[in-house]
Amino acid sequence: MQNFSFQNRTRIHFGEKQIAKITEEIPKTANVLVVYGGGSIKKNGVYQQVSDALSDHAWFEFSGVEPNPSYYTLMQANAIIEKENINYILAVGGGSVIDGAKFIAAAACYKGRDPWNILAQKEEVSQALPIGVVLTLPATGSESNANAVVTRDSIKLAFSSPQVHPLFAILDPSVTLSLSDRQISNGVVDAFVHVLEQYLTYKVDAKVQDRFAEGLLQTLIEDGPLALTESHRNDLEVRGNLMWAATMALNGMIGVGVPQDWSTHIIGHELTGSFGIDHARTLSVVLPALIKICRQNKESKLVQYAERVWGLTEGSNIDKIDEAIRLTEAFFEEMQVPTRLSQIELGKSDIDTLINGLERNGMLAIGEHRDITLDVSRKILETAL
Ligand code: NZQ
Numbered sequence: 001m002q003n004f005s006f007q008n009r010t011r012i013h014f015g016e017k018q019i020a021k022i023t024e025e026i027p028k029t030a031n032v033l034v035v036y037g038g039g040s041i042k043k044n045g046v047y048q049q050v051s052d053a054l055s056d057h058a059w060f061e062f063s064g065v066e067p068n069p070s071y072y073t074l075m076q077a078n079a080i081i082e083k084e085n086i087n088y089i090l091a092v093g094g095g096s097v098i099d100g101a102k103f104i105a106a107a108a109c110y111k112g113r114d115p116w117n118i119l120a121q122k123e124e125v126s127q128a129l130p131i132g133v134v135l136t137l138p139a140t141g142s143e144s145n146a147n148a149v150v151t152r153d154s155i156k157l158a159f160s161s162p163q164v165h166p167l168f169a170i171l172d173p174s175v176t177l178s179l180s181d182r183q184i185s186n187g188v189v190d191a192f193v194h195v196l197e198q199y200l201t202y203k204v205d206a207k208v209q210d211r212f213a214e215g216l217l218q219t220l221i222e223d224g225p226l227a228l229t230e231s232h233r234n235d236l237e238v239r240g241n242l243m244w245a246a247t248m249a250l251n252g253m254i255g256v257g258v259p260q261d262w263s264t265h266i267i268g269h270e271l272t273g274s275f276g277i278d279h280a281r282t283l284s285v286v287l288p289a290l291i292k293i294c295r296q297n298k299e300s301k302l303v304q305y306a307e308r309v310w311g312l313t314e315g316s317n318i319d320k321i322d323e324a325i326r327l328t329e330a331f332f333e334e335m336q337v338p339t340r341l342s343q344i345e346l347g348k349s350d351i352d353t354l355i356n357g358l359e360r361n362g363m364l365a366i367g368e369h370r371d372i373t374l375d376v377s378r379k380i381l382e383t384a385l
């Protein structure tokens with residue numbers, strides 16, 4: 001196992017009716033900005049629960065944070081932050097709202113020329129407003145990690161800073177009952193690929209991380225499809241397991257002390273940036289192709305994945321890997337997400353746009369061995385056609 005330092009400062013409140021905990025989590029003296037998206041929280045009762053919990057606080061709101069949050073939208077929050085002297089951000093939503101809130105919190109304290117430089121120039125975030133979260137869509141892990149992804153024009157970039165790591169997060173599985181099938185699928189697939197980005201690399205004898213990762217994958221394989229069935233549509237145990245699995249998938253636990261890949265995400269961000277494809281659907285298209293192209297480098301972990309996650313004990317290593325790839329694709333299909341570029345109406349002629357985007361963003365050598373060059377990324381995309 002590699003050396004590491006680990007801290008996760010987010011206090012989690014899990015379970016039904018936990019939104020009320022906001023009252024004690026946010027200091028009474030704070031001026032709170034509630035950040036949310038397009039209004040799903042007004043239809044499912046979450047907005048009401050949040051306003052009840054904040055009834056003794058001074059609070060204001062900023063709405064309209066869109067999926068794949070836009071820099072331009074987020075920058076509009078500055079005016080209300082200055083006017084109302086905001087000193088606490090409460091994000092209520094999915095990954096886009098939480099990521100947007102992180103950017104807003106960092107931009108509010110930014111002293112330089114343009115906060116976009118935090119992403120484009122990798123400028124360090126030296127200060128940010130404190131952030132709390134009410135999670136409404138289990139997927140990204142953003143509620144308890146330090147990462148955020150923001151889009152400006154067609155450029156989608158990520159930043160990471162301990163300054164924007166949420167102080168608390170409320171995980172009430174019942175608020176996820178209003179999700180559409182598409183968003184449930186997206187969440188499960190995103191969490192699944194987060195685990196694989198940290199697991200499907202090469203062995204460093206990190207037994208705890210590996211077993212945790214395998215447990216998360218098996219949970220998502222078991223309960224992901226169940227959440228889409230009529231008989232379990234309102235099953236809070238299923239929703240709760242999916243919610244906790246998605247948080248654990250990207251809260252640092254399984255990623256410490258191990259090599260990490262993230263090339264599926266990096267290539268996927270180009271698909272969202274240029275063509276507006278849902279984040280998770282970019283991953284379900286790229287991942288199987290990436291495994292096919294990188295299977296030699298990943299062989300020992302792929303065999304472990306085949307044996308321990310899919311229970312494949314018969315045949316040669318080649319057979320096991322072939323079958324594990326087939327089962328991964330079948331799982332994505334069961335989750336109703338695409339596994340081919342053609343299924344999202346993209347073809348060979350679009351690959352240049354994606355490769356140009358990777359080049360422009362400096363993604364010239366990605367993956368755990370930094371050997372996925374632009375040529376290899378091209379091969380991956382051609383394999384995904
Ligand atoms: O905006 P509203 O009206 O709230 O509707 C949202 C949105 O349209 C809706 N929704 C959320 N909770 C709901 C609900 N609808 C009904 N009931 C509920 N309870 O779902 C739609 C999608 O929301 P979004 O936040 O965009 O989804 P997700 O959580 O998948 O977030 C995706 C974003 O997170 C980034 C992605 O790149 C993408 O921009 N990621 C962030 C990461 C991180 N910070 O660590 C890691 C991930 O890999 C990912 O890159």
Ligand code: ZN
Nearest residue numbers: 140190194265
């Ligand atoms: Zn993701």
